[in-house]
Amino acid sequence: MKPDPWEEKLRSAAARLNHDAPEGLDQRIIHAVARSARPPARPRFAGPAAILFAAACAAVVFYSYQEAAKPVHAPAAPIALAVPAVPVQPEEAAVPITTELLQEDPLQDEADSVYSDARSAVSFLAANFLPATPQKSG
Amino acid sequence: MLADRLQPPDAEPGPEAGLVRDALRGEAEAFNQLIRLHHRRIFNFLHQMARQRQDAEDLTQQTFLKAYHHLARFDSRRPLINWLLTIARRTALNHFRSAGKWAEVPDDLASPGPSPAHAAEQRERMDNLWGRMRAVLSRRQFEILWLRFGEGLSTAETAQIVGLTQTHVKVLIFRARQALGKGESSS
Numbered sequence: 001m002k003p004d005p006w007e008e009k010l011r012s013a014a015a016r017l018n019h020d021a022p023e024g025l026d027q028r029i030i031h032a033v034a035r036s037a038r039p040p041a042r043p044r045f046a047g048p049a050a051i052l053f054a055a056a057c058a059a060v061v062f063y064s065y066q067e068a069a070k071p072v073h074a075p076a077a078p079i080a081l082a083v084p085a086v087p088v089q090p091e092e093a094a095v096p097i098t099t100e101l102l103q104e105d106p107l108q109d110e111a112d113s114v115y116s117d118a119r120s121a122v123s124f125l126a127a128n129f130l131p132a133t134p135q136k137s138g
Numbered sequence: 139m140l141a142d143r144l145q146p147p148d149a150e151p152g153p154e155a156g157l158v159r160d161a162l163r164g165e166a167e168a169f170n171q172l173i174r175l176h177h178r179r180i181f182n183f184l185h186q187m188a189r190q191r192q193d194a195e196d197l198t199q200q201t202f203l204k205a206y207h208h209l210a211r212f213d214s215r216r217p218l219i220n221w222l223l224t225i226a227r228r229t230a231l232n233h234f235r236s237a238g239k240w241a242e243v244p245d246d247l248a249s250p251g252p253s254p255a256h257a258a259e260q261r262e263r264m265d266n267l268w269g270r271m272r273a274v275l276s277r278r279q280f281e282i283l284w285l286r287f288g289e290g291l292s293t294a295e296t297a298q299i300v301g302l303t304q305t306h307v308k309v310l311i312f313r314a315r316q317a318l319g320k321g322e323s324s325s
Contacts (some may be wrong), residue, residue, distance in 0.1 A: 004272075007287055008317065009267070010267070010268075010283065010287035010288070011287050011288075011290065013267040013268060014268065014284070014287055014289075015278050017186075017268055018182055019181065019182050019185040019186075019191075019194075020178070021178040021181040021182070021198075022195060024192070025177055025195060025198065025199075026173050026174050026177045028195075028199065029198065029199050029202045029203075030170045030173055032199050032202075032203060032206060033166075033169065033170075033173070033202060033203060033206045034166065036203055036206070036207070037166070037206070041295075067176055094259060099168035
């Protein structure tokens with residue numbers, strides 16, 4: 001097949017239009033590729049900083065644990081104050097002992113407070129609203 | 139594993155397939171060899187697209203960086219240069235998009251020749267043909283003509299690089315030829 005003169009003209013013009021690559025371009029590309037392939041270097045202070053951070057975290061955790069392990073005095077005070085306000089029945093003489101025990105378990109402390117309040121309320125209702133024992137007349 | 143994927147059993151091994159396989163295995167020198175083989179042609183193509191020597195250098199470097207990081211996607215049934223030209227073209231398009239320019243800037247004719255005066259004269263004469271095409275044609279028509287006749291690719295290869303069908307490429311070349319004919323007859 002006869003080559004198209006127009007296409008041949010384009011080919012020959014393009015061949016003479018060749019732009020030479022700058023000297024050392026391949027080396028620059030090779031260096032750029034090598035740089036991009038290398039993992040990013042860690043800063044020199046990264047190791048000591050990580051150790052300091054870990055130590056600080058450990059200190060904070062230890063301090064928090066110590067604080068949590070201490071006996072809690074503050075919540076016990078209102079209970080201790082509240083108990084005398086309730087009209088004490090003879091069978092409730094054990095309340096102070098219970099209060100002391102509760103100081104070591106806030107949840108149990110709360111449960112017993114609710115129980116104590118309920119008993120006081122029942123006693124109050126019984127004393128005021130239950131009919132009195134009828135007096136036997138002569 | 140990736141190297142196994144590179145070479146399907148029914149494929150003709152390309153001339154650079156071994157180098158690509160070695161590069162995928164982590165041999166830096168293999169990829170360096172591929173850079174040395176192809177950087178001139180990629181630079182020349184990008185110089186035609188960007189028309190600025192410095193831009194062409196930067197784009198050539200970006201092209202090979204992208205090729206290096208996506209080498210596992212290379213289909214070794216294709217010639218490596220076609221894949222590199224595809225990357226180079228996309229890199230150039232992104233560059234034009236961000237820079238907002240195409241071609242209407244003067245070329246810096248910095249390549250040395252055997253005799254400076256003769257080379258300049260010859261370059262001016264030959265550059266006029268492609269320079270006229272650059273003035274008359276759209277960017278897409280120009281790049282298709284350059285890939286087809288400047289890089290000497292087939293219609294199928296050109297179509298694959300620009301992401302069009304072969305018919306579309308033929309139509310664009312036909313229209314470019316018509317536009318050039320009109321331009322020549324009117325001037």
